[in-house]
Amino acid sequence: MKKISYSAPGKVILSGEHAVVYGKPALVCAIDRRLTVHLIPTKVPSPKDSGMNVIEKVVKSFLKKKQISIRAVNYKYSIDSSIPIGRGLGSSAALSAATSAALLELYTGQEWSLEEINNCAYKAEQIFHTNPSGVDNTAAVFGGLIYYRKEFEFLKTISSLSLKIPLRIEENLFLIDSGKPEESTAQMVEGVGKLYNRRSVGVEKTLQNIERITKRIVVSFAKGDTLFFEKSLKDNQKELENLGVVSKSVKMLLDKLSLFGVGKVTGAGGFHGASGFILFYAKNKERFLEYMKKTHIEYMSFHSSYFGLKKEI
Ligand code: PMV
Numbered sequence: 266m267k268k269i270s271y272s273a274p275g276k277v278i279l280s281g282e283h284a285v286v287y288g289k290p291a292l293v294c295a296i297d298r299r300l301t302v303h304l305i306p307t308k309v310p311s312p313k314d315s316g317m318n319v320i321e322k323v324v325k326s327f328l329k330k331k332q333i334s335i336r337a338v339n340y341k342y343s344i345d346s347s348i349p350i351g352r353g354l355g356s357s358a359a360l361s362a363a364t365s366a367a368l369l370e371l372y373t374g375q376e377w378s379l380e381e382i383n384n385c386a387y388k389a390e391q392i393f394h395t396n397p398s399g400v401d402n403t404a405a406v407f408g409g410l411i412y413y414r415k416e417f418e419f420l421k422t423i424s425s426l427s428l429k430i431p432l433r434i435e436e437n438l439f440l441i442d443s444g445k446p447e448e449s450t451a452q453m454v455e456g457v458g459k460l461y462n463r464r465s466v467g468v469e470k471t472l473q474n475i476e477r478i479t480k481r482i483v484v485s486f487a488k489g490d491t492l493f494f495e496k497s498l499k500d501n502q503k504e505l506e507n508l509g510v511v512s513k514s515v516k517m518l519l520d521k522l523s524l525f526g527v528g529k530v531t532g533a534g535g536f537h538g539a540s541g542f543i544l545f546y547a548k549n550k551e552r553f554l555e556y557m558k559k560t561h562i563e564y565m566s567f568h569s570s571y572f573g574l575k576k577e578i
Contacts, residue, residue: 266338269370270577272301273362274570275348276355276404277440277531277544280482280501281413283457283508284475285398288416292479293400294430295408297568300346300359301577304367311341316393320361323388324368327381335372351445353532353541358401361389362574379406382574395451396458408573412483430569431489437550438567441528441543441557443515446535453533457508471507478504495527498546502529510534515543518562525553 274295281291313321328335342364348356365385369377386402400413403423412424430438448456461468478501485494502519505511512535519528528545535541544567547553557564 266306266371268303268305269367270301270303271363271366271370271574272299272577273359273366273405273574274299274355274408274572275359276401277542277567278353278400279531279544280479280497280529281400281475282353282530282532282534283454283505283510284472284479285400285413285415286396286454286457287461287472288414289472289476290412290414290479291398291400292410292412292482293404294410295404295570295573296354297570298347298349298354299570300344300348300356300363302360302363302367303343303345304340304371305342306371307339307341310339313342316357316360317342317364319392320364320385320389321368323392324365324372324385327385327388328369328372333373336374338371340371349442349542351449351541352442353446353450353530353534354440355401355405357393357450358386358390358405361386361393362402362405365389366574366576376576379574382406393451394449394454396454397450404573406574409571410486410569412479426483426486428483428486429571430486431491433489434486434491434494434546435567435569437526437547439545439547439553439564440531440567441518441522441545442563442565443512443518443530443535443541443543444539446512446533446541447538448533448535450533453510453535456536457510460509468508471504475501475504495546495548498529498544499527502527505530505534509536510540512537512540514538515540519543522553522556525549525556 285291
């Protein structure tokens, strides 16, 4: 048996993080950073880390439920990745997606549909993050720009948008690294859940505002309206601050950067310390880049990717 390799992209949530856990839509885009999993069949079993064991269990139970026999095969594995870990850029979802695809093929000798791979990846994400919406694994599997909504556990709407982020917006988008949050995604989701229980009317209002902003960002892309995009991004950040998922230091950083553009936290965020990556739209790119160079703040350009899960030869 030959080596089996699959790769999946990381993602950036453009709008709708946290709100998506409550049935609101999220707009997510795959990025050009990928994670690749290689499975190499071996004679004897090899050690695996806990993440791999989780995904293996999920895939085996998925096949068992379908009454499909599982080939008895041992393997060793390796992972290459250019997606930063634990910073809200979808590294865990890319791992769940690529590994599910590779294991399904290893155990059955056939390639599986994206929908079925996505189901397995979602189940693994549920174990890793307790109560995920499924937006991360969906972006990792399908790629591109996706409008996602989980109505119920059994009804998830995945709309792959035919439009792209207009070039004049994308060429001014950056991902600024505010550092690894102290809290995990599961802890952030739980924290927002507690706030919801304490102040449900106020939080519900915030979530509705986020839904409106998510739709406005889609419209800004469709129209190529940079000003509308800029305003929506700024409003989005305010609502995330209302949810409490932006740390004080990140608010201060965005205040300083407001001379050059607007930004919002992307992903789960962080209560204390850092809040992961900031999606930043530079109105004045030259001055922004000069400032970043001077202050040594880590950042990268945002590059969308229209490739989802891919079998690698
Ligand atoms: O994986 P992260 O850290 O980008 O967060 C995912 C976004 C949340 O909406 C906070 C959680 C979820 O499952 O949708």
